[in-house]
Amino acid sequence: MKNGPTSINILVRTLIFLFICNIIFLTAPPASALTHIDVNPTNTPGGAVILIIDGLGSSYVYPEITPYAIDGKTTEKPLVNNINIVSDNGLRALNMLTPSSEGETGHLVIVTGNSGATPAMISQTDATIYDIAHRNNYLAIGILQKGDIPELLTEQDIVVHDITTSINDPQMEVLTHSLYKSEYENLQTSLTEMMETNADLAPSYIDQYKEGSIERYYAYNRWAMDTAIEILGLMHENYPEQKFILTINVGAVDTAGLYRRSEGYADTIEDLDIMIGELYEVAEENGLALIITSDHGMAFQSADGRGGSKSDKYASQPEVLRIPFIVASKNLKSEILEGEFNQQDIAPTILNVLDVPDEMRFSNGRSLASKDYVNFKVILPEAGAVTIYRANETVSRASGDDSYVFYGLNRNEHYIIVVETTGETGNIIERNVFSDTDQVIRFSPSPDISKPVDSPEQKNTLRTFGSVLIVLINLAGLGIIFRIIKK
Template structure:
């Protein structure tokens, strides 16, 4: 009888193992984070109209090769400047600076490396020391200059095949003619080739600097010409990523505003303009929904979104961003106050079902309305982001039925023993 009582008391703990269901498409093999320095979404989004500081309407460029995937209409840089922009993009922190990038577990590179990814970079702008030190291998231009050849840096354990690819592209720069568009094309060509040749999980960050330089030094006409020239190289990169099942995210550190023929973004006349603050965010690849996302979002949301699309769990140390709802599938977690059953249905069809646990994780669920049957009780939810249904708190203050049952059996046995003892005494 004592053994029965002990079994009843400890059996819920035995049953509390996780029930897991995994559906949906495979995760990306890697990711390219393309940061086009100075590219404002006002100049490439048909929903926006760019204006000069004086209020004069400006021309737009059409990038045909960025017409698919997910596009976020209104995402803004907290500070329209290169170093804060790069720092925010890689940390998910809206007040990030180059010091924060050097903190342990603060960047997407730390999270990716813990998950077995190799971290690589092609940096034409924003190559401050802490960002360079986050990479396993990097090609960068000293003094952010278009002149001269790129420099290579790497950790000692960089795989030899990766080192050879990067060295090839370090030497290839001399064969590209001068000019802002060719400067950008080298970066896009190098990224496309690396995507096709890398045979291990990787996170590649690419920063193109030609558009920003064109806006600052040559004015609007050269700026918009350099933007239009991106399309051919972008097309090759998009094709390479699709062929290899690689995620591509295109964004910017800040935009660009124009006063007369002079471009700027951080100065007094420019920093508050939408053209400086509003940046593009376009995602293409496995797990990305074909959606145009409205609402207002922050540059700090890019890092958690990238990690979520790669299936990398765990929070960034200083992030205040949130994952954007642009994924095709999401994760549903169900926490019950005691072991029980969960059934997930959509449009009357059973998607998944598990029993015997108090904690369940269902991955790979498409956005939409689902019916949950929790121990037979119906609860409907709308899934548009990772969601947790936690019923443990709702049961606080209520004695669980399994405990009531155990106490009742214990009481019956105690009463039985008492009756037997009284009979024996007679």
């Protein structure tokens, strides 16, 4: 009886020893903390609703633009009273261009802010708005009828998507991934149950209408919009403190352009516009930002002909390349942005609207958000103090951390940021910054020329030595465990 407990104790101690050794050698340096400082009040929305309307060209919904067919004749323009209302109460880019007429590419550009985005890019760290959102405690929810390539699906904490992308036979699937650890224990269960119930209802939305009828196109969009409204209600009523991004992708407008000619295209847009009115009301009541955009537009061979976007005769048409970009949020001014902008500007604008001053890894876009204030994220090489001055006035000061976010600084002001580090490289660094937009401001340590710098060869040697040591420790531990088990 004596040997049993003794062997177990040895085994436990060995496992603990191995665990500690691996932690020491394998883990990266501790993650940086982040201190939040409210310099002045902000009016940050509680989240964002991103409505991506496949195949919607701005030529068909912007009052300033007349859509033309390839043969030079004007095409039918739908009545979009609700889109106009959202535009009048928000920010609208008059000339927003997509770099590609491929739908998949458009979705990738929207979420990465990179004009040459690829599926492989999505899986990289900090590549998308969802990566940044997760780091700032947001939940990502998706309703994707199209734009549901695997890389984008995995960016969502919970998502429902159409595995057939068929208006006549929609088959909705709900996927859950490693959900952000919310303060609400039953959040994932509630969302999953709701979305699975709605997924089962999708075919019934379609089947009540005759196959091939335009009403099936309306119903396909309506299922997605009804599901979105229900999700917004659930989040508002049961989880009011949980920040989130809800991405809705409706696919019937694009399909109508391809198969229902310009008349069916316009009719499907008009029906969707009715639902956009309800979505806007709910978003506004719940303090959420609403973003309306598209992956690409649509061009028609003739005024009564079928449409397209991908083939050569369509792809270069302005009706294909011009996409809508409308943002309604309580912290934005209502204005029309003239000039030329690009689809890669959408992602950084969304982060700016959400008051998340952070950087996406591959973004080459710029924020178009027009707020009365800006936010600075200040990153230090090590723990230290940050003081922000305007002229001779101290605006804010914080200490004890290596990363800070200062919210509510005045826009279009000159600030002086002074950093005092306290570690081995302790010194004072100063920088002048103009507050035209949210910014990430990184301070690098000054090199100490009195200390030798390790060469790449030295670093590789140390790394190899550490790896060998880890292997030996693990082999020794396994040997001890096998001996105990054998006894």
